[in-house]
Amino acid sequence: DFQMTQSPSSLSASVGDRVTITCRASQGISNYLAWYQQKPGKVPKVLISTASTLQSGVPSRFSGSGSGTDFTLTISSLQPEDVATYYCQKYNSAPLTFGGGTKVEIK
Amino acid sequence: QVQLVQSGAEVKKPGASVTVSCKASGYTFTSYGITWVRQAPGQGLEWMGWISAYNGDTHYAQKLQGRVTMTTDTSTNTAYMEVRSLSSDDTAVYYCARKYTGSHPDYWGQGTLVTVSS
Numbered sequence: 001d002f003q004m005t006q007s008p009s010s011l012s013a014s015v016g017d018r019v020t021i022t023c024r025a026s027q028g029i030s031n032y033l034a035w036y037q038q039k040p041g042k043v044p045k046v047l048i049s050t051a052s053t054l055q056s057g058v059p060s061r062f063s064g065s066g067s068g069t070d071f072t073l074t075i076s077s078l079q080p081e082d083v084a085t086y087y088c089q090k091y092n093s094a095p096l097t098f099g100g101g102t103k104v105e106i107k
Numbered sequence: 108q109v110q111l112v113q114s115g116a117e118v119k120k121p122g123a124s125v126t127v128s129c130k131a132s133g134y135t136f137t138s139y140g141i142t143w144v145r146q147a148p149g150q151g152l153e154w155m156g157w158i159s160a161y162n163g164d165t166h167y168a169q170k171l172q173g174r175v176t177m178t179t180d181t182s183t184n185t186a187y188m189e190v191r192s193l194s195s196d197d198t199a200v201y202y203c204a205r206k207y208t209g210s211h212p213d214y215w216g217q218g219t220l221v222t223v224s225s
Contacts, residue, residue, distance in 0.1 A: 001169065032209075032211075034211040034212075036152075038152075043202065043215045043216075043217060043218060044144075044152065044202075044215060046211060046212075046213060049210070049211045050211075085151075087151065087152050089152075089154070089211070089212075091206070091209075091210070091211045091212070092209075094156075094157060094166035095154055095166070095168055095169070096142060096154045096157065096212075097154060098144075098151060098152040098153065098154060099151075100151050101151040101152070
């Protein structure tokens with residue numbers, strides 16, 4: 001069964017801190033990886049596609065990198081409005097597996 | 108503008124079936140697929156499957172095989188997702204999302220809460 005392993009499952013950081021979330025695929029997926037942000041009670045929002053392409057309107061403090069099996073989402077300077085849960089998802093082929101999520105809080 | 112509008116909340120008894128609809132507008136329906144995702148209370152996102160609106164091809168999550176059916180009606184630009192033999196584990200918010208071949212799910216519906224309770 002295909003696995004997307006996301007870490008950490010939660011983190012607490014101060015405003016202005018650099019935050020890094022990782023996602024590891026159990027098999028290579030080239031760059032077919034998206035990152036989503038979900039705030040409580042809201043619909044997931046796409047932040048990044050093709051591992052590193054920032055979606056229109058997403059602040060530039062968000063960035064993505066990686067290819068193959070290892071991927072990273074970075075928030076360069078954490079802001080209060082970034083409190084949310086972040087998910088990675090592979091989309092090269094079925095199953096379009098999600099990572100388990102990373103809950104980001106402000107310290 | 109692209110919109111996916113889902114049907115309203117449902118309450119079902121264990122063993123029953125539920126069908127959630129997802130009406131698309133603002134794009135050529137048959138040029139994309141629809142993927143379905145669910146989220147149990149306090150849990151993460153779970154991919155359920157995908158259907159091509161072009162030819163009806165489907166891919167279902169292994170866990171749901173035999174219990175879920177996805178269909179589309181191109182005359183009304185609506186996708187449907189049926190889950191049968193419901194249990195409390197199926198209590199979740201169900202989302203539809205538009206997906207182009209080789210691309211990520213981009214536009215999402217507002218979500219439909221399905222509650223399974225006796």
